[in-house]
Amino acid sequence: xxxxxxxxxxxxxxxxxxxxxxxxxxxxxxxxxxxxxxxxxxxxxxxxxxxxxxxxxxxxxxxxxxxxxxxxxxxxxxxxxxxxxxxxxxxxxxxxxxxxxxxxxxxxxxxxxxxxxxx
Amino acid sequence: xxxxxxxxxxxxxxxxxxxxxxxxxxxxxxxxxxxxxxxxxxxxxxxxxxxxxxxxxxxxxxxxxxxxxxxxxxxxxxxxxxxxxxxxxxxxxxxxxxxxxxxxxxxxxxxxxxxxxxxxxxxxxxxxxx
Numbered sequence: 001x002x003x004x005x006x007x008x009x010x011x012x013x014x015x016x017x018x019x020x021x022x023x024x025x026x027x028x029x030x031x032x033x034x035x036x037x038x039x040x041x042x043x044x045x046x047x048x049x050x051x052x053x054x055x056x057x058x059x060x061x062x063x064x065x066x067x068x069x070x071x072x073x074x075x076x077x078x079x080x081x082x083x084x085x086x087x088x089x090x091x092x093x094x095x096x097x098x099x100x101x102x103x104x105x106x107x108x109x110x111x112x113x114x115x116x117x118x119x
Numbered sequence: 120x121x122x123x124x125x126x127x128x129x130x131x132x133x134x135x136x137x138x139x140x141x142x143x144x145x146x147x148x149x150x151x152x153x154x155x156x157x158x159x160x161x162x163x164x165x166x167x168x169x170x171x172x173x174x175x176x177x178x179x180x181x182x183x184x185x186x187x188x189x190x191x192x193x194x195x196x197x198x199x200x201x202x203x204x205x206x207x208x209x210x211x212x213x214x215x216x217x218x219x220x221x222x223x224x225x226x227x228x229x230x231x232x233x234x235x236x237x238x239x240x241x242x243x244x245x246x247x248x249x
Binding site (some may be wrong): 115 | 125127159160200230231232234235236238239244246249
């Protein structure tokens, strides 16, 4: 089984990139690929609790694709520690359980995967 | 080496599509293979056959269209990105009862599975603009 790491760096609602990146992760999982996701930079905001999208807004709420990750057997979620720290987000407040990784370790970490895609 | 490209930026307002074209040209010139080019997000406008650029500027969508046709490149527009932005082929125009189709004949509208397949079957994937 091939392994794939998605690095998601965009804020949840400033553009449609965050949702589209998750769509790629879900598609890959449907192809029997072992998918991991690393959230960094503004991408860590995707994991914050109590997100609200105005009814009828043109952008989709990320609760659906994020909630679908475990259903697609995407359990290996990571978040960059420095991205949380400089945004004053505490890891224990995140909506999804994600493992912390220090930015100095990310280069080695990406070497574990057959494919890495950053959006 | 077998490359696949994921292109995200708009051909009109970001350098992503032009950079991807330069990369594609250079990789073929160096003897590499392009397995697939997947246009996602705003980059789907590259498949629009109806763009017009000012005379002193390069028409980037047209440059891609000509390059792709000349080298028989597998060029895919993400169907959900494209529909949302009004880039439709004849089949989708009929399906949604739209007034016209505007996609260049050498581009295919298809799903993300095409990109996932390209990721797995290529030696390298390169992303332009995000």
